[in-house]
Amino acid sequence: MKNMTKTACIIGSGIGGMAVAIRLAAKGYKVKVFEKNDMPGGRISQAEENGFRFDTGPTKLYMPEMLDELFVLHNKNPRNYFNYHRAESSGLYFFPDGTQINAWCNAEKLADEISNKTSVPKHKVYQYLHKCQKLWELASPLFLYSPLYLCKNFLKAPCRKALLQFYRLDIFTSLDKRNRKLFLDSKVVEIFNSAASSFGNNPYKSVATIKYVSHLNYNLGVYHVQNGMYSIVKALYDLAIEAGVTFYFDSPITRVFQSNKRIVSINTATNAYFADLLVIDTDVVHFYRDLMQDKKMAKKAMKKKLTSSAIIFYWGLSKKIEGLNFYNIIVSGDSKKQFDTLFKNKAIDSDPSIYINDISGLSGNNNPEGYQYLQVMVSVPAKHGHNWKKVTEEIKNIVLSKIEKTFGENISKNILFEQVATPLTYTNIYNTHNGSLFGQAINSFRSFFTKHPNFISRETENLYFTGSSVHPGGGIHHCLASAKIIATEAN
Ligand SMILES: Cc1cc2nc3c(=O)[nH]c(=O)nc-3n(C[C@H](O)[C@H](O)[C@H](O)COP(=O)(O)OP(=O)(O)OC[C@H]3O[C@@H](n4cnc5c(N)ncnc54)[C@H](O)[C@@H]3O)c2cc1C
CATH class of the missing domain: 3.30.519 (Guanine Nucleotide Dissociation Inhibitor; domain 2)
Known part of the structure; x- marks a missing residue:
């Protein structure tokens, strides 16, 4: 049922913040987004100077259907707002000995390329990508679409299946070790190690579970956005405005106040705003250290290893x-x-x-x-x-x-x-902690489970978290997933 009276405030207009705004507007909330900069999008940004224009943030879009979903929620056709097409390749690798290997976003072409340029036969590449797909199918309901810290979620069928088949999540070795064991060719190892490094992680430390990114790269595909990545932001901004969301630009939030387990107000330099529900799309370190001035929580957040x-x-x-x-x-x-x-x-x-x-x-x-x-x-x-x-x-x-x-x-x-x-x-x-591009690193299996949660209702009833620094982590598709988790839980 639509809720016409409640106000949701969102701090930050990054992709996570905008997606939550659009989702909560669809649930009937009156939504206000506060952004310190003069334009929306956060790290998905652009630079314009002397007639030159550059996307300055991400260049690879995964799982574009997660963006489309936001338009469908408001009965709009996403293709009237932005468009995308599948990229041919996820990278042309230039190795020091002069070898060039094109990592095609297509299992067949990739297997051909690898078997032509290295000693690794085609069937090994197919086997590997098949395993990555199976791992993704098993792990994504647990790591991407669920708030991991809710016991009730572990009882749901897909999560139960993932936990019962724990051994198939490939958690006991590093990505590099797994790849080295399967491929005796260091160039092929390098290509598949990029599943970790392309998200700012160390392939020598990241658990092999992260190889599911190769399923995204070579099976599901990488996507290019027509007119550049910033078109995503423009499209979401237009949709949010049509859905009744209000944006406050050049409006850094300076303090957040809590009373009796509820956030009661958020302040800019000049005004205080009252929120029934508050969503944080900024880095959690900035939130705890500067906005809440909660030293204990800030210290805890700062301890996390970064990408x-x-x-x-x-x-x-x-x-x-x-x-x-x-x-x-x-x-x-x-x-x-x-x-x-x-x-x-x-x-x-x-x-x-x-x-x-x-x-x-x-x-x-x-x-x-x-x-x-x-x-x-x-x-x-x-x-x-x-x-x-x-x-x-x-x-x-x-x-x-x-x-x-x-x-x-x-x-x-x-x-x-x-x-x-x-x-x-x-x-x-x-306000990204230490300039990390993707937030907390995945350098152990534990780190999948120790990301900051999307809500902490036991401590603060009406406070939610989206974006790179919280579960499930950095990357556009992950931020969109955290927005979906919030909208499902918020009432
Ligand atoms: C160079 C680069 C390349 C990348 N490449 C890829 C890629 O190819 N594919 C991919 O999927 N991901 C990529 N990423 C990661 C992806 O861009 C991020 O994970 C995602 O955009 C972060 O979104 P977010 O919701 O966390 O918000 P952010 O983008 O972090 O935005 C947070 C917003 O909050 C605002 N803010 C902060 N403090 C305050 C305050 N006190 N008051 C008001 N507003 C505040 C900020 O100004 C900002 O606009 C890349 C990132 C970078 C930087």
Whole structure:
């Protein structure tokens, strides 16, 4: 039954916050979204300067049907708002010995490519992807669609099945060990290890359960959004406005007050707002430390191990690098050392893998013709204390020399447009703890179960959490899942 009287306030207009807003509006709530910045979308953002436009956040969309669902809830046709198509490849890998392997988003083509370029036969690739699919079917009802901490959920059939078949979740070894055991070829291991690294995790520590991401990459597929990723935000914003949601931009929340196990008000610098229900889409560390000023909970949240951050260059080039796919990875010469440096030593590796997204072909960019548009990313630790200005210079030199070595092009004089994001960008602009791109790391099986819950009704009845820093974690599809869990539980 629709509830016309209750007000839901949401702090943050990231993808999780917007999805909850749309879902609660469909349930009849009066919804108010408070956003510190002047535009919605959080980490799904864009940069515009001198006629150049860049998506600055995610480039891979998984499970787009989870976005479509939000439109259907309001009896709207999602295709009137935004569109997407399946990407051909999830990455063209450039290995140090000159081998190139295209990781096609298609099991058959991927198996062909791998068997042609390595010693791994086709049937091994099929077997692996089949196992990843089975694992996904078993694990996703438990890890993606359920609030793990509710006992009643463990009694539901899909969760019971996952728990009874615990051994099939592949929790007793790391992703790297599992892949190394199955494939005797280090290049193939590197490709399938990206199930962890592409979400900011360490494949040498992440449990093998995370190999389900390969099912998303190569069976379900990666999707490109027509007119760029920011079109998702524009589409959700339009839908939310039509559904009656009110947005308050340039409105950072400065304090949240609780009384008798209920949130009673949230404050901006100038106003107090009263909420029947409050949803947090900001990083939980920011929420507990700054908004609640709850030292104990902040300390607990800060103890969680984080996924990596990144330095990203957004370049408009007057010279084209030939041979680039949409997604490209120049692979490190020593993968293990790279991840040890990143996660164990929290330092900057001298030979990191380099991720280059050539977004020139993306329609809707309206960028001047004849240029090449690249997002070039290197993972760095989610940590403050580095001199990021100096590190950025060092990394830029590494990137330029690796590009020259791999493609024979010196592009240093051809960078006509440049913007750079560092861990400080993610902290200062989005209040993300230590600049982590995806929130808490999955470095043990336990970490699946120890993510911050989506609600804590025993402590605070009307408080809910969505987004990257809570269950089920970072990534657009995960944030959309947390929004769905909240809307199901909220009444
Ligand atoms: C460079 C990069 C690449 C990525 N690549 C991918 C990818 O390819 N595929 C994928 O699925 N995911 C990817 N991700 C992850 C994905 O973008 C995030 O997991 C997701 O967008 C986070 O959404 P969220 O709901 O947690 O909110 P956020 O995006 O974190 O937004 C939170 C919002 O809250 C606002 N806020 C914070 N504090 C306050 C306050 N006090 N008052 C008011 N507002 C406040 C912030 O300004 C922000 O707008 C990537 C992320 C980054 C940064």
